[in-house]
Amino acid sequence: MFINKLNQLYKPERVLYYLEAGPEEIEAFYKGEIPETFRKLAGTFGTYDYPGVFYVDSLEKEVIGIEYRPEDDRIDYPTELKSILLDGAFYYSIEIENDNRIDLPFIRELFAKLARDDDAHRQYSDLAISDAPRVIGVFTHISKFRILYECRLEADRASDVIRDDAEKLDRELLYRMAFHDPITGHYNWNHLVPFLEMPMDYGIRDYAFAHFDIKEFRIINEVYGHIAANKVLSNVVRAMNEADFVYSSARCHNDNFAMMLRDMPEQEMIAKLEEFFEGLSHLEEDPNYKIYFRCGVVPMQRAVFSANRVADAGKLAQKLGTTPNRTDIVMYTDKMNDDILWSNYIKAYLDTAVQNDEFLVYLQPKFDIKEEKIKGAEALIRWNYKKRVMLPPYRFIPFFEKDGSIGKIDDIVLDKVCHALADWKREGRPLYPVSVNLSRSRLYDPGLIDHLVGIIDSYGVDHGLIDFELTESASYDNKEQMLLVLNRLREKGFRISMDDFGTGYSSLSLLTEMPLDTLKIDKSFVDKVGTGQDLEKDLVVMRYIISLAKELGFVCLAEGAEQSSQVEQLRSLGCDVIQGYYYSRPIPMEEYVEKYL
Ligand code: C2E
Ligand code: MG
Ligand code: MG
Numbered sequence: 001m002f003i004n005k006l007n008q009l010y011k012p013e014r015v016l017y018y019l020e021a022g023p024e025e026i027e028a029f030y031k032g033e034i035p036e037t038f039r040k041l042a043g044t045f046g047t048y049d050y051p052g053v054f055y056v057d058s059l060e061k062e063v064i065g066i067e068y069r070p071e072d073d074r075i076d077y078p079t080e081l082k083s084i085l086l087d088g089a090f091y092y093s094i095e096i097e098n099d100n101r102i103d104l105p106f107i108r109e110l111f112a113k114l115a116r117d118d119d120a121h122r123q124y125s126d127l128a129i130s131d132a133p134r135v136i137g138v139f140t141h142i143s144k145f146r147i148l149y150e151c152r153l154e155a156d157r158a159s160d161v162i163r164d165d166a167e168k169l170d171r172e173l174l175y176r177m178a179f180h181d182p183i184t185g186h187y188n189w190n191h192l193v194p195f196l197e198m199p200m201d202y203g204i205r206d207y208a209f210a211h212f213d214i215k216e217f218r219i220i221n222e223v224y225g226h227i228a229a230n231k232v233l234s235n236v237v238r239a240m241n242e243a244d245f246v247y248s249s250a251r252c253h254n255d256n257f258a259m260m261l262r263d264m265p266e267q268e269m270i271a272k273l274e275e276f277f278e279g280l281s282h283l284e285e286d287p288n289y290k291i292y293f294r295c296g297v298v299p300m301q302r303a304v305f306s307a308n309r310v311a312d313a314g315k316l317a318q319k320l321g322t323t324p325n326r327t328d329i330v331m332y333t334d335k336m337n338d339d340i341l342w343s344n345y346i347k348a349y350l351d352t353a354v355q356n357d358e359f360l361v362y363l364q365p366k367f368d369i370k371e372e373k374i375k376g377a378e379a380l381i382r383w384n385y386k387k388r389v390m391l392p393p394y395r396f397i398p399f400f401e402k403d404g405s406i407g408k409i410d411d412i413v414l415d416k417v418c419h420a421l422a423d424w425k426r427e428g429r430p431l432y433p434v435s436v437n438l439s440r441s442r443l444y445d446p447g448l449i450d451h452l453v454g455i456i457d458s459y460g461v462d463h464g465l466i467d468f469e470l471t472e473s474a475s476y477d478n479k480e481q482m483l484l485v486l487n488r489l490r491e492k493g494f495r496i497s498m499d500d501f502g503t504g505y506s507s508l509s510l511l512t513e514m515p516l517d518t519l520k521i522d523k524s525f526v527d528k529v530g531t532g533q534d535l536e537k538d539l540v541v542m543r544y545i546i547s548l549a550k551e552l553g554f555v556c557l558a559e560g561a562e563q564s565s566q567v568e569q570l571r572s573l574g575c576d577v578i579q580g581y582y583y584s585r586p587i588p589m590e591e592y593v594e595k596y597l
Helices: 023-030 036-045 104-115 119-123 155-168 172-179 189-197 217-242 266-278 307-319 334-355 397-403 406-426 440-444 448-458 479-491 509-513 536-551 564-572 589-596
Strands: 003-007 015-020 048-056 061-068 083-086 089-097 134-140 144-152 207-214 246-253 256-262 286-290 293-298 328-331 359-368 373-385 389-391 434-437 466-471 495-501 518-521 555-559 577-579
Touching: 189 246, 189 256, 189 307, 207 217, 207 266, 207 307, 217 246, 217 256, 217 286, 266 293, 266 328, 293 307, 307 328, 307 334, 334 397, 334 406, 359 406, 359 589, 373 406, 373 589, 397 406, 406 434, 406 440, 406 448, 406 466, 406 589, 434 495, 440 479, 448 479, 466 479, 479 495, 518 536, 536 555
Parallel strands: 293 328, 373 434, 434 466, 466 495, 495 518, 518 555, 555 577
Antiparallel strands: 003 015, 015 061, 048 061, 048 134, 083 089, 089 144, 134 144, 207 256, 207 293, 246 256, 359 373, 359 577, 373 389
16 A cells, blocks of 8 residues: 655645545545554654545545644644635635535535536635636545635735635635734735735835744754744744844744845845844843754845745755854855756666666776885766766765765675676786775665675675775764774775865864774865975975874875876875876776776
């Protein structure tokens, strides 16, 4: 049985999970029996209300649904709303009392009637400005059922229409609910939409858009309680109302807010917002607690698209604000959007690419600079994307790192490297160690070591021929875990290199704890030596890094030397090994075999 998911448009904070069920299960449900799978689901998902029969896929499919409210739902929503305006669309619902159990044929008949143009539609037809009302679902309860249908509105006219409608139908509540937030009494998102879509109507010529939320708002809620948390929300509203650079603002949902701001140069904007958030950073209940925000800003040139797209752009930038214990203000760039599209695309395409064998391993030799002899190589992945264009790692590695699929890439590389080493051994060629990059996100995989050993042993490759490179920054997340994994790998006879040394900010004492064979000094340091105008300071730094590495017993490797003058300088400073374009770029495996083995 498949579990499907449907975002309930009329209650966006909740998700309807449904199981496709056969006629017997549906009949049984009406008799009051809830299927076993269903109960189990309830256990897995947490709170649930409204088990019901739901119709999806244009009313074709009858399913049993369970409404799931995410566990971190922080603030209670008024669930009893008869209709809510969302993104310029109404979702009206009609509830029909039913004192008996629901009669299936009756619903079907009623549905068919609604799906055609019937009375209920006509009742609201004046609201359906841009689209005909469309029934989106029927939800049955034991005692009543609800029919939902949607009416789209032109956003800038939404306010008028709703006001008229509210008067006509005598539903002031509806109007208030449609444009106000029940907790702070401030405007909600729907109220802000017309401003964004038709700024000129409000005398606004240039504007920027900001979307922000409160970091760790959950903690405020849980530790200091709902009242304190609601007070924080109200303070935000007051500050937005008082700020002279805010044209209009809204509380969107939970701890999310949006503002339409006066446009100004980027630095000024950041300074203004920092001051704004600083003013909101105190928690009355606890002077030691500091409130931080993350805010995405869409500058005017980018804010000219539709309200929802502006909001998406703002949220995208907002999400990138992840610095702990600090307020982040992130300016939206088009690249962020391109990245998301590209990232989603390649993630979906990854498995096909693997099947098509589009990933290749290039090898870049490492040279001993005293003896001018090859010492080994680093395996670097290349993606022969759709067999049309060769993509360098920065075009895909960071995206796969984020969602965990990087493991697949690293495995392909390790597999190809082991395959090659086994071939070379059989062919009687000299065997030099090959290093592979190990992504730091994988350090938390409890099966990692067995998995790696499994691949290597399946080719019978000597463990001493495999060198795992880990970037220095891997130690930030969890030093203990990193040390544990590295020590176990070392015990199994593998070599370990610290990659990109000098780009992170790890303490030097970490070097004494790490089980290392090689320290790879980052190219950014190497770039500063042998230029002909070397600064004494840079040379001092390089000399000390090299002697530090050597005194701790590591091989010292310099990454990215391109000029002979750099090689000379590094040699005189005592560096052992160089991996850089001066000796060779990364090359296809066949070429490596031809040239070096
Ligand atoms: P890295 O591990 O530090 O690899 C060294 C990078 O420096 C390689 O870039 C290499 O081509 C480049 N390089 C070496 N010598 C020179 C030089 O003299 N001049 C210049 N300008 N560049 C030089 P590449 O292949 O683009 O890889 C970039 C990064 O992508 C790697 O940095 C590594 O972090 C990551 N990467 C590559 N392959 C894999 C992989 O299979 N798995 C994982 N997780 N990451 C990989
Ligand atoms: Mg590397
Ligand atoms: Mg490196």
